[in-house]
Amino acid sequence: MSKSIQWPCWVFFLILGNHSVASADDHHLQLLDVFNLEYIADPQISPDGKQVLYSRHFKDIMTDKNHSNLWLVDADGKNNRPLTTGNHSDYAAQWSNDGTKIVYLSNQHDNKVKLYLMWLDTRQTLALTNTVNPPANVSWSKDDQQLVFTQFVPGSQNSLIKMPAKPEGAIWNKPPVYINDMNYRADGRGFLQPGHRQIFTLPVSGGTPRQLTHSDHDHQSPVWSADQKSIYFVANLHENHEFEPLNSEVYALQLDDLSIKPLTNRFGPDAAISLSPNGRQLAYLGFDDTYQGHTVRKLYVMNTDGTDSRLVSGQLDRSIQSYQWANDSKGFYVQYTDQGDGKLARMKLSGSYQVLTGALGGLSLGRPYNAAAFSVADDGRVAYTLGGPDHPADLAVWKSGKTTQLTSVNADLLNHKQTAQVQELWWQSDIDQRNIQGWLVTPPDFDANKKYPMILEIHGGPFASYGSVFSAEVQLFAAAGYVVLYANPRGSTGYGQEFANLIHHDYPNHDYHDLMSGVNAAIARGFVDEDQLFVTGGSGGGVLTAWIIGHTDRFKAAVVAKPVINWISFVLYADNPGFFYKYWFPEKPWEAPEHYLKRSPLSYVGNVTTPTMLLTGEEDHRTPMAETEQYYAALKLQQVPSAMVRIPGASHGIAARPSNLVAKVVSILAWFEKYRTPAM
Structure with a gap:
């Protein structure tokens, strides 16, 4: 009986042979360079715009962990210094309104995440909490004297199953686990502990947090009112919340009697609330839910009593990813993705907007997803994560039309290496001539007169998007001598509501043609060997990879990662x-x-002849291992050359540990090298 493959990483270095990244010249990106990659995140500019607080993320090769420390830099790039140091994680920092203090979360002591207060003039710190479950969603009161946050409060599960008492000294198995919730497990968390996230307040001077809510629901995003007599928050308090998981509302919690009043009541998600600087209005993100596969997330405002709710971002057919009020309360700064590029715009309450800058990104190291963050000072100066195809996120500041890059955290690693070049590519789908965007990545030392094998790498989601940003996986594929094509077929976000929902109740199907048209467009460039095509993708990309090999035999080998089959x-x-x-x-x-079966790659396994490897985390609860195992068994029954790689301890986010990102890359390259024709 065949067994799943769980080879140690060093085996792959031997398997890859002469084509391996491990044996590449030192001026190319190496597999172990993954542990040396850094990026900055969560830039928080001070209220006066003079300094930027940010987290600098790094990896520890000895413990296989990701860490982050807090840094502070002047807005002109001077005095860039760490506020915290050490192999732990400091994150989610927030300035006080007067700019003299910060609060942040850290596991710097006893590996327990606590809420800390730091006075910036002396750098003294105080641990404000010492609870088993960490705080989150921390927000300052307007007078800087109190904090509000959410925290998980364990509950009890009353079981109907009553075991008889065991004899004294008897050793029995653990008692049966009784479950009656529909959502009883979550990816990255496993089986859920009974309990819910509640709202707490805490004086900045310290003391015992006061629990304000006690319901059997999760509470999120608490924000103080201007008069500090109430707290606004987001929750789905409806009785049918398990069956309508997106139907959240904005609520007001009165501190005098702890009464709760709903401020929104439309069917659909209302979330990400923010109080205007003048304290008169609340902004929030959401949409009217019609059960579409993807609905553009819009920006709304209303009075703090819930009246006069109105749409602001109706002129922008893109999802608002994050936003911040302008200091005059007359508009917003909004972040969104447009055709693979992270954009920042100034939007008026009327809905008109002006793009200020692009290239926001760099927060996804593994694959080239669009992810970014920004914050705005009272004077309109913006700090944001600047990304590009040649580097992960650095810190940049925008002011009056000028962008200044303040950090280059990977210069020590990348400046002496030749990385792959990324070029934008557009083509028309052969099914309906729609314009499709992609990116073609050429290896270091690229020679346009040569022919190269090509990897088609497909994003997940499926309602997500790739962009012109750094990707360690793609760079390592290119360093191994492959051209790489990645794309945003129909269904991708960043192209509007209509484009995303072209796959509504039709995924995967027509997006297959978009990708195959892209392969043809890449081959037409003249440097791709059309007899050496390979395909891979994860999650939604794993679905499409399995779909592709069930509909064509053009690819020499495939790696189907964490798929739905x-x-x-x-x-x-x-x-x-x-x-x-x-x-x-x-x-x-x-x-x-x-309907389910005609959209399932399993239905077409009888057509598959492509050698196929499957790769999934053993603790994946989003696309569970059972999906991979079904397809593996089916391929074996069809006598298709196949293998299965299981990543121990990994959830759906395989690359959450640095070594897992390396394991994923070497697994994919090992399989492709097995079927790649050696260069003459």
């Missing part, structure tokens, strides 16, 4: 059954089994 089993086995069937399918599985 059988939509019926996925909908009933993944970690959010109340969402997936309702938004991605017209009916429940037993009501329309044919």
Whole structure:
């Protein structure tokens, strides 16, 4: 009986042979360079705009962990110095309104995440909490004397199963676990502990946090009112919250009697609330829910009593990813993705907007996803994460139309290396001539007169987008001698509501043609060997990879990472059954089994001849290992050359540990090298 492959990483260095990244010249990116990559995140500019607080993320090769420290730099780039040091994680820092103090979360002592207060003039720190479960969503009161935050409060699970008393000294198994919640496990967390996230307040002087809510629901994003007599927050307090998971509302909690009043009542998500600087209005993100696979997330404002709610961002057909009020309360700074580029714009309350800058990104090291962060000072100066195809996120400041890059945290690693070049590529889909955007990555020492093998790398989601940003995986593929094509087929975000929902109740299907048209466009450039094509993708990209090899034999080998293979089993086995069937399918599985099966790659496994490796984390609850195992068994029954790689301890985010990112890359390259024709 065949067994799954769990080779140690060093084996792959031997397997890769002469094509391996490990044996590449030192001036190319190496596998172990992953542990040396850094990036900055969560830039928080001071209220007066003179300094920027940010977290600098790094990795420890000896413990295989990601860490971060806090740094402070002048807005002109001078005096760039650490506030915290050490192999631990300091993050989620927030300035006080007067700019003299910060609070942040850290596990710097006893590996327990605590909320800390730091006085910036003396750098003295005080641990404000010492609880088993860490705080989150921390917010200052306007007078800087109090904090509000959320924290998980364990509950009890009353079991119907009552075991008899065991004899004295008897050793029995643990008692049975009784579950009656629909959502009983979550990716990255495993089986959920009974309890909910509640709201707490705490004086800055320290003391015992006061719990304000006690309901059987999770509470998020608490924000103080201007008069500090109430707290606004987000929750889904509806009785059918398990069956309508997106239907959250904005609420007001009165501190005198702890009464709760809903401020929104439309069907759909309302979240990410923010109080205007003048204290008169609340902004929030959301949409009217019509069970579309993707709905553009819009920006709204209303009075603090819930009246006069109105849409602000109606003129922008892009999802608002984050926003901040302008200091005059007359508009916003908004971040969104447009055609693979992170944009920052100034938007008036009327909805008109002006793009200020692009290239926001760099927070996704593994694959080239668009992810960024920014903050705005009272004078309109903006600090943001600056990304590009040649480096992960650095810190930049924008002011009056001018951008200044303040950090180059990977210069020590990348300046003496030749990285792969990334060029934008557009083509028309052969199914309906829609314009599709992608990026073609050429290896270091590229020679346009030569022919190179090519990897098609497909993003997940499927409602997500790749962009012109750094990707360690793509760079390492290119360093191994491959051209890499990655793309945003229909269904991708950043192109508007209509484009994203071209795959509504139709995924995967027509997006396959978008990708194949892209392969043809890349081959037309003249330097791709069309007899040496390879394909891989993770999550939604794993779905499409399996779909592709069930519909064409053009690829020499495939790696299907963390896929969905059988939509019926996925909908009933993944970690959010109340969402997936309702938004991605017209009916429940037993009501329309044919619809589920015709969109399942498993239905086309009889067509597969492409040598295929499957790769999934063993603790993945989003696209569970059972999906991979089904396809592996089916491929074996079809006598297709196949293998399975299981990443121990990994959830859906395989690259959460640095060595797992390396393991993923060497696994993919090992399989492709096995079927790649050696260069003459």
